[in-house]
Amino acid sequence: MIKEITILIQKELRLEWRQKYALNGILLYVVSAVFITYLSVGAKAGNLSINSWNALYWIIILFSAVNAVAKSFIQEHQGRQLYYYMIASPEAIILSKIIYNTGLTLVLALLGYGVFSVILGNPVQDQGLFLLNLVLGAMGFSATLTMVSGIASKAGNNATLMAILSFPVIIPILLMAIRISKNALDGLDWTVSTDKLIALLAINAIVAVTGYILFPYLWRS
Amino acid sequence: MRQSWWKILAIALLLYTLTAGLLMDVPRLPILNETIRALHFHVTMWFGMILMLIAAVYYSVKYLRTNDIQCDDLAVEFTNSAILFGVLGITTGMLWAKFTWGDYWSGDPKQNASAIGLLMYFAYLILRNSLTDTQQRARIGAIYNIFAFAAFIPLIFVLPRLTDSLHPGNGGNPGFNAYDLDSKLRMIFYPAIIGWTLLGTWIATLRVRARRIERTLEDRFLNS
Numbered sequence: 001m002i003k004e005i006t007i008l009i010q011k012e013l014r015l016e017w018r019q020k021y022a023l024n025g026i027l028l029y030v031v032s033a034v035f036i037t038y039l040s041v042g043a044k045a046g047n048l049s050i051n052s053w054n055a056l057y058w059i060i061i062l063f064s065a066v067n068a069v070a071k072s073f074i075q076e077h078q079g080r081q082l083y084y085y086m087i088a089s090p091e092a093i094i095l096s097k098i099i100y101n102t103g104l105t106l107v108l109a110l111l112g113y114g115v116f117s118v119i120l121g122n123p124v125q126d127q128g129l130f131l132l133n134l135v136l137g138a139m140g141f142s143a144t145l146t147m148v149s150g151i152a153s154k155a156g157n158n159a160t161l162m163a164i165l166s167f168p169v170i171i172p173i174l175l176m177a178i179r180i181s182k183n184a185l186d187g188l189d190w191t192v193s194t195d196k197l198i199a200l201l202a203i204n205a206i207v208a209v210t211g212y213i214l215f216p217y218l219w220r221s
Numbered sequence: 222m223r224q225s226w227w228k229i230l231a232i233a234l235l236l237y238t239l240t241a242g243l244l245m246d247v248p249r250l251p252i253l254n255e256t257i258r259a260l261h262f263h264v265t266m267w268f269g270m271i272l273m274l275i276a277a278v279y280y281s282v283k284y285l286r287t288n289d290i291q292c293d294d295l296a297v298e299f300t301n302s303a304i305l306f307g308v309l310g311i312t313t314g315m316l317w318a319k320f321t322w323g324d325y326w327s328g329d330p331k332q333n334a335s336a337i338g339l340l341m342y343f344a345y346l347i348l349r350n351s352l353t354d355t356q357q358r359a360r361i362g363a364i365y366n367i368f369a370f371a372a373f374i375p376l377i378f379v380l381p382r383l384t385d386s387l388h389p390g391n392g393g394n395p396g397f398n399a400y401d402l403d404s405k406l407r408m409i410f411y412p413a414i415i416g417w418t419l420l421g422t423w424i425a426t427l428r429v430r431a432r433r434i435e436r437t438l439e440d441r442f443l444n445s
Contacts, residue, residue, distance in 0.1 A: 144372070147368060148368075151361055151365055154352075154361050155348060155351045155352050155361060156351060158351075161351060164343075164347060165344050167340070168340040168344060168369075169341060172372060199375075202375070203375045207368075207371065210367065214367060214368060217360065217363075
């Protein structure tokens with residue numbers, strides 16, 4: 001099982017490396033989105049209130065993640081999916097996709113954070129908590145979006161469907177992540193955020209486990 | 222399904238809820254006053270909705286295990302009734318909030334969570350309509366139904382508890398238990414939950430039967 005997952009993740013990486021335009025496209029998407037935000041709010045570095053900084057950052061990450069993960073089931077055509085169906089177990093496929101997309105979302109989030117820090121200022125006081133929160137948020141986003149993109153890919157794969165199916169499901173994760181992120185921005189003590197971190201982890205676990213159980217049924221159809 | 226005792230029970234319980242809920246004495250409390258009667262007509266909607274969503278998840282799981290299209294009928298119609306109850310719950314809640322909190326929408330976490338929950342299930346209906354093949358629609362609908370419910374549970378039970386809510390029983394506001402010393406409210410509240418849920422189930426089963434008749438007619442038309 002673990003061997004199967006590592007091979008599948010390697011496959012994802014190699015595929016991404018061969019079609020560099022997809023990866024570069026999504027990276028450019030993040031940078032452009034941050035820049036548009038920067039110009040729209042008309043704020044210089046350090047001029048933006050902490051709440052707005054936090055909200056803008058997470059909304060940009062949410063949209064980039066939706067766009068990045070949406071392609072996880074379309075970039076490979078039907079014939080190749082049938083081939084995977086024969087050689088790999090659905091559990092290994094969903095786990096490998098979730099792990100790979102977690103990495104992808106994390107890269108996007110870090111890139112967004114970097115660009116944000118440069119042009120909109122970096123008000124984060126507790127870097128450790130902020131980064132830990134990014135990792136947990138990326139896990140949650142990827143678990144939800146991978147499953148939803150699987151569902152959307154069966155339904156003609158239109159972008160609207162991907163958005164309306166994933167947004168309400170992702171809101172609990174987004175809200176928790178925004179709250180923890182606010183604590184990190186304010187540099188509050190870790191004890192304040194412990195219960196929220198546990199809640200976020202629990203929501204991640206619920207979503208991931210449901211996806212893990214349901215994916216074989218989706219895959220079979 | 223065609224048994225009638227529980228329908229009679231539903232009518233009896235709802236008649237009791239309506240008369241007793243509107244006419245019986247209620248505890249006089251500041252701000253709440255007579256609006257405490259919303260307990261029987263608003264709070265019960267959420268209980269009914271959640272019970273019917275659980276039924277929908279049960280039939281979705283059953284569909285995935287058996288591939289029996291009849292289970293899918295039940296799942297989708299229970300979800301439809303639950304959505305109806307949810308919309309009613311949000312409307313009654315907004316009316317109640319106008320008179321107690323001063324605004325139709327005050328950004329209360331429970332209000333927001335229930336609105337998001339409704340978005341989730343509207344998305345479910347759109348997903349179903351975007352699929353044309355019956356079996357595939359049933360299967361993918363069932364998968365999303367279970368998935369959405371798994372996300373809905375933390376949304377309504379965990380998140381509102383982490384922030385202050387204006388609702389009675391949250392954020393330092395005493396719950397109804399504290400007011401209802403002689404359990405008079407409870408005497409109506411619990412039967413009301415059962416009554417409304419049975420009514421929702423009744424609506425769902427009627428629509429399931431309509432669906433089955435439609436399918437039979439369609440088959441007959443295709444075979445003739």
